[in-house]
Amino acid sequence: MKNKLVLVVDDDPDFNNLIKHVLGKFGLIVEAFTDGASFLKRLDSSAPALCIIDLNLGTVKEGFELIQSIRTRKPSGPGGLPLFIASSTVDHETIAHALEIGADDYILKPIRREVIASKLLNYVKSAELEDVSLNSITLSEGEFPVTMELELEDLEVDEFGIKVKSRHLITKGTPISLTGAFFVEVTGSERPKLVTVTTTWVEVDLSGYGAYLEFELADEKLLQAVRNWLITKLK
Template identity: 30%
Template sequence: MSGNKIMVVDDEPDITELITLYLERDGFDVYQADNGEDALRLAQSVKPDLIILDIQMKRLDGIEVCKRIRIESGVPILFVSAMSDDTDIIHGLEVGGDDYITKPFSPSQLVARVKAHLRRHQGNGWNRQVQQDEVLSLGGLTIDIPARTVHIQEAEISLSVKEFDLLLCLAQAPNRTFPLDELYALVWGADSMGDTRTLMVHISNLRKKVEPDPANPQFIVTVRGVGYKFHYKEGTSHVYR
């Protein structure tokens, strides 16, 4: 994994230097920006393999930077913020963030998260390449794995990289219940450390896109007290309005 390009965007120099120090110790090439406008220009020129992005910044905040990057790239974006409010976390994940970590944080924990995301996202960033060869058709929902596309009946729906990975993980084992921590580990490639808000926000976003009635999910079902499963009975087809 040595030599991967990591872009660190934060307007606090001490934080940026600390993150850079630990990443460079592990052999990463680190590029820095201290505001959103410079971050967008740097991303275009460097095309990083992963972005560590602060939310609160001058000259474009992290939310807007993430939204603009998502127009053209599925590069992993890890939000780092002093804010632990659920609303801010949800907003960051809804606009395309893959994960988050709150300040203060353990630098070694951050590096571990970076490595996990890079393992899971190889080929899903600026130049996407998928080697799998399979199409899943389940109750009106079609998942083309090599093309990384999802269709509901004949209409293609747009999913983020993490939403696609999460749907695929569930759909490849229909009717199997995945505990929250296990599902997080499978899709994010890291230990959730007991915080599964990232997973739950992505499940909510995914339901809005693939369920006939997101308030009463038919595909992605909650197993109370355990986790989630992809509900499917062979020969059935869900009805979309």
């Protein structure tokens, strides 16, 4: 990890100095910029181990454009460039969107030193693991499909969908099969229901992510069962 390069761009020099100070203690070399253009120029001529950008550098739209500019230069993914967004004022749906268009993770301001150390360093270490994973066998596309099953908590139900909380971020637009106590109670069946993720956000307490899962609109039976359930519950 020593001597690995970190690039940060934020118009707040105090934030830049804090990042330099904390990451510097771990032997990382931090170069800080206050505008996107100089940051991108340096990115073009270097191979950083991590980048941190202020999502509010200009407008949020410019923040998204900066993420996309970075990604056209340096890909994401295993062996790619980890990209963090730092933010203080944007809403949590905006953060989730930034994660979906190219950022890998986020830190909220005012930032705590231990967050910088643990969260940021984890990504730098992860990239190192990729470098030393020499005994992996790469499979061809479609060779090994799996179904992944994870848990979440139900927060609210309305007639068109269900709001949930999860430790995991589910990409917007993803169709998933959902099962649980709520559906068993509503439909009397354990058969999974197909839902689509239409909105995602970072939970206010940073404990995970929220998502709104929309029921299949063609499933009139389910929609009717949910309405009947709501009438009973909200009497």
